[in-house]
Amino acid sequence: MFSDTSSSLIRLNIGGKKFCTTVDTLTQREPDSMLAAMFSGRHAVCADSGKGYIFVDRDGKHFRHILNWLRDGVVSSLSDSEYSELLREAEYFQLLGLMDEITNVLNKRKEDEELNTELTRTDIIKCIQSEKVRFRGVNISGLDLSKLDLSYVDFSYACIKNVFFSRANLQCAKFRDVDAEGSIFHNATLRECEFTGANLRGALLAGANLQSANLQDACLIDCSFCGADLRSAHLQTADLTNANLEGANLEGANLKGAKLHNANLKGANLQRAYLRHVNLRDTDLEGAKLDGANLLGAIR
Incomplete structure (x- = not known):
């Protein structure tokens, strides 16, 4: 059972990929997201036995980019297909700020491609x-x-x-x-x-x-x-x-x-x-x- 009174360190298992972060990271930048709601202290979150990882049934391939966004407010440089995959994860976790940022990056790339077309x-x-x-x-x-x-x-x-x-x-x-x-x-x-x-x-x-x-x-x-x-x-x-x-x-x-x-x-x-x-x-x-x-x- 997770409690915000125990420790600010959070261990996550996202589709088999393991991550460590903090309550502040998961709640401050996107306070209306699913992640913020999960770790706001309003809900009980169960961890597995042993090392205490909280399991989330999503593909963990791009979760590190989500954490980097939550930490720094910066979107990593990715290919268009990778941005599309990250956008799906952002939609699932209801990260509205990240969704907007990805959309802006993709639109800017499209504009640049149109300008540079020979x-x-x-x-x-x-x-x-x-x-x-x-x-x-x-x-x-x-x-x-x-x-x-x-x-x-x-x-x-x-x-x-x-x-x-x-x-x-x-x-x-x-x-x-x-x-x-x-x-x-x-x-x-x-x-x-x-x-x-x-x-x-x-x-x-x-x-x-x-x-x-x-x-x-x-x-x-x-x-x-x-x-x-x-x-x-x-x-x-x-x-x-x-x-x-x-x-x-x-x-x-x-x-x-x-x-x-x-x-x-x-x-x-x-x-x-x-x-x-x-x-x-x-x-x-x-x-x-x-x-x-x-x-x-x-x-x-």
Whole structure:
């Protein structure tokens, strides 16, 4: 016979597995549970002869997780199937707090899995058929999205490393703060796109139409803009170190504060471009057109 006046130490035999715990552990965290009721002192609980274990006819596989919950309020990290088994035990012992915690963990896992699910080209095509398409913050690295109409799509904050956008229509698309390292925009339409703060290191934009595109503060190191149309583009404080702009049309472009160290502007059209205070000392300007360019304070 158990009595709360004898000892706070409780010996339990759960389906053949033996555990030792205390009255406080079994009663304090979940005061409305079956375990709390059993050891509250209001009921007589019989122990077996010998070592005095109280037998409960349940599978003892997960009872240690129940005890850890009652002690610390923490659910152990388990597989989904193990969580389902533990949930059944929590239901039996009427541990409502543990049931809620397990349900929250399973729901969070499901949400994380949905967020991390890789999209395919087919998924993208289905999505762009709806209005106001957004892929903000998603990871679509390595996909082939060439020749698709992705105009006005919002890719802001997404990871689009090594994505193929060749010949795609991306007019007015948003790429704010994306990680697009190594992506291919060959001959793509990027008119009025926003690349503010984007990482385009090593990207290929040869032949792309970037008229009036906003590339302010973008990392354009090692990019290829050969033959690209950058008329009236915003390139303020962009990093164009080692970029290849040979034959690019930068007429009317704003390059205020841009870094052009070792950039190749051979044969580029820089007519009426804004190049005030830009350091052009290590820039290859052979054959470049600078008629009407604002070079006040530029270093050459």
